[in-house]
Amino acid sequence: MIKNFSKWLLIATLIFITAFLAFAVTVSASEGEVELHFFWAKGCPFCEEQKVFLEDLRDKYPDLRINDYSISEQSSIDLLTGFIEKNPDAERYLGSVPMTFIGNNFFVGFNQEIGQRIENAVIRELSGNDNSKEEDSFSLPIIGDINVQDWSLGALAITIGIIDGFNVCSLGALVLILSLVFTLKSRKMILLFGGLFILITVVVYGLLVFMWHQLFSVLGPHLLAMRVFIGLASFLGGIYFIKQFLKFRKEGPVCESAENKIISNATKKIEESFKSKKGILSLLGGVIVFATIVTIVEFPCSAVFPVIFAGILSQADLSLGMSLFYIGMYLFFYMLDELVIFLVAVFTQKIWITSGPFMTIISIIGAAILFYLSFYYLFVL
Structure with a gap:
């Protein structure tokens, strides 16, 4: 039994490697454009870090469209309010920057970990997963x-x-x-x-x-x-x-x-x-x-x-x-x-x-x- 399971584990590993190679290019081949909305403020060091990160992200994923808004403008504040109405959990962070919205996800602040989470959300959107919550x-x-x-x-x-x-x-x-x-x-x-x-x-x-x-x-x-x-x-x-x-x-x-x-x-x-x-x-x-x-x-x-x-x-x-x-x-x-x-x-x-x-x-x-x-x-x- 152990030998058989070892064979199964080997087969699964080989399939995983194949899937990894096959799907590594899925993002670049995906159809449609995905939008990311980035709200920032002047003098915010974390916002500047995220701008550099988003530029790299834009180069990495051609189908990603990045919209950035300065909250010093009233039109940007109105737009941010609209996003928060669609994401009630984000309401308590109103006034915090940077704030990022993509699909059904929002992110507040920026560091290496948050950057990875943003990229994962981008990949999910590009791969066709709308992150909708289903009752399973x-x-x-x-x-x-x-x-x-x-x-x-x-x-x-x-x-x-x-x-x-x-x-x-x-x-x-x-x-x-x-x-x-x-x-x-x-x-x-x-x-x-x-x-x-x-x-x-x-x-x-x-x-x-x-x-x-x-x-x-x-x-x-x-x-x-x-x-x-x-x-x-x-x-x-x-x-x-x-x-x-x-x-x-x-x-x-x-x-x-x-x-x-x-x-x-x-x-x-x-x-x-x-x-x-x-x-x-x-x-x-x-x-x-x-x-x-x-x-x-x-x-x-x-x-x-x-x-x-x-x-x-x-x-x-x-x-x-x-x-x-x-x-x-x-x-x-x-x-x-x-x-x-x-x-x-x-x-x-x-x-x-x-x-x-x-x-x-x-x-x-x-x-x-x-x-x-x-x-x-x-x-x-």
């Missing part, structure tokens, strides 16, 4: 109806993070560490080694998600290619989780990567370390290496969720700080089930783990979410 909803097993307009990045981070967290391989690795630590018969040791395993897992997994986010941020201006990639990756991921669901129903949840030679060797070494009761520093080093290996090697098994989340997050035009906040939220809910198992082990000296039927249900919910995302990114946006 979908239904998930157990969860019920979800309206896409209400499905914020926070809700997305929580939902996908929780489902991604029910990873048989990662849970199995934590249970292994806890069972080995139990032989030391010390609550402090359970807290130390179990906590270290979870911490290293979060750090390594978080770095992998962040790397994908940064990659997508670089490719962000090519929005259409990004949507095709996210849509196709979601579709392939949905197929993978449907197969997982059918297999779990028949055989029960099983970690297929446990048969991987790298993980198998790492497991044997960590078991030998605890059985021989090596020094605490040696055991700590062993746990760090084991957690790192398991997290990296098993990443392809569930890569579709963090990769898709990183792609969606990169299109939200957020600051680096806010992006890290949402990645942190995703990681917290990704590790929530392991935190519960860990805390139960610390306080009760027993290992509790979710049931097989529950893991099976989670897999079909994950498939439903992925198929929805595929439909939304390929046919709605």
Whole structure:
């Protein structure tokens, strides 16, 4: 199954590259002219910076028409008032400059981040997306109806993070560490080694998600290619989780990567370390290496969720700080089930783990979410 999914991931990557090359020129080939309205004032340093930026934007996108207005003129103020009437959310910024309107979007002020958001809005308009707000909803097993307009990045981070967290391989690795630590018969040791395993897992997994986010941020201006990639990756991921669901129903949840030679060797070494009761520093080093290996090697098994989340997050035009906040939220809910198992082990000296039927249900919910995302990114946006 892992080999098959790796093939799917490779195919999706190749399709993405093809789509990237094919759609990189979409903007220049688009039909019709798009208008950008720029309101500025004399003596405003940010306005001067944006003027330079807009000149570069005009050269880059020949079909972009830039209209600039000085608010020192009454006719410009009247025009600005008209735009604000169409965009009520902009009313509280009346009097602020620079102010930019394009399609259904408005931008106040200017810096590098706002410039990127303006360019993204230009690309969306040129590619035929009028940014209209549609009421889209979908239904998930157990969860019920979800309206896409209400499905914020926070809700997305929580939902996908929780489902991604029910990873048989990662849970199995934590249970292994806890069972080995139990032989030391010390609550402090359970807290130390179990906590270290979870911490290293979060750090390594978080770095992998962040790397994908940064990659997508670089490719962000090519929005259409990004949507095709996210849509196709979601579709392939949905197929993978449907197969997982059918297999779990028949055989029960099983970690297929446990048969991987790298993980198998790492497991044997960590078991030998605890059985021989090596020094605490040696055991700590062993746990760090084991957690790192398991997290990296098993990443392809569930890569579709963090990769898709990183792609969606990169299109939200957020600051680096806010992006890290949402990645942190995703990681917290990704590790929530392991935190519960860990805390139960610390306080009760027993290992509790979710049931097989529950893991099976989670897999079909994950498939439903992925198929929805595929439909939304390929046919709605």
